[in-house]
Amino acid sequence: MSPSDDQALPGTIFDESAILSIKDLSRMCAVDERHIVEFVEEGVLSVVNVRSEWHFTGDALRRARLAVRLERDLELNLAGVALAVELIEELAQLRRQLEARSK
């Protein structure tokens, strides 16, 4: 198949510039807002303060969903989730570098 530009669905990058409220994030991860607060307190998610209100970037969505999956599937506690998320991201980074270097 040859994708043509005119019929393609327009995709947007959902990254640091995307701003989510705690309400958005809790809906998108299907957990309650209190749980998002716990993730922030444990350092799993970082917040951007806009007029003393918490906001999250698009990247936080990926991290939050990963945290929710780990917590649920591996029955981890919050500290375990925080550690696992950090290690998984570091591992992904190292794997990308390794792949790039071992071509």
Add this chain to the structure above:
Amino acid sequence: MEFKDYYKVMGVARDATEAQIKQAYRKLARKYHPDVSKEKDAEARFKEVGEAYEVLKSPEKRAAYDQLGKDYRPGQDFRPPPNWDSGFEFSGAGPGGAGPGDADYSDFFDALFGAQARSGRGRGGDSHPGRGEDHHAKVLLDLDASLNGGARSFTLRVPEIDAEGRLVSKERTLNVQVPKGILAGQQIRLAGQGEPAHGKGTAGDLYIEVEFAPHPLYRVDGRDLSLELPVAPWEAALGATIKTPTPGGTVELKIPAGSHAGSKLRLKGRGVPATPPGDFYVVLQIALPPANDERAKAAYAAMAAAAAGFNPRASLGV
């Protein structure tokens, strides 16, 4: 359908205690969790383990399964008898229960416990009634899609509940305009391409997380790119202006005199065209011309004479 031996899947004895089952689940879940594991069939194994645990961790389901399964062997053709589950009371694990929430349980599971017995599938936290759920997927993208933008086709597996209430996965091909400058690990958002609306609500969105397939020329490190560029010994030693490919096209690159293998030259802003753009690094490699005729041999001999005293292994102490 085939009979599934959940005890075998979990690697526990039929008389295993709840604690042993939990322990076995945790160990296998860590081993095969798709976010953690690099095993080839991790996702399939993880689902299988999640399904087995879903049954064995619940005393009611386990009792029902044991009752039904005592005459079956794994792989044997299996039909549940009608009303087989009468006499067992299911408490039905609600949202928040352990077990893979997006689980795609087998027909065997569905025949026994019904699709409604899946745990963790609640729409917890949804503050917009009628809004379809967001969907998430990962794709492997070629780097050129990010460097130049452009349309790409992705085939995604989408879970759907069929007319009989079973979870089935359907293939769906999407033609997507890839935003220029997207980086590995970032997500492409496609508004309204998630689950369709329930009633009058709005459709959910689709988020596609991007990883790059290896590129034939460039290595990617975040927003920066690098290229190993072969140069002749005299180009490195004496300096030269040479051609190098970059994502934006071929450019002339000035190599300073006295460069060596591993020298890194930076072309600012010529990496991935993100905001801000990354840089492009050229790492020099020295390519030796072959000494396959008399003139070339004489040139190498002359160089040896001129560079008498040069020991390339000085740092090795020999």
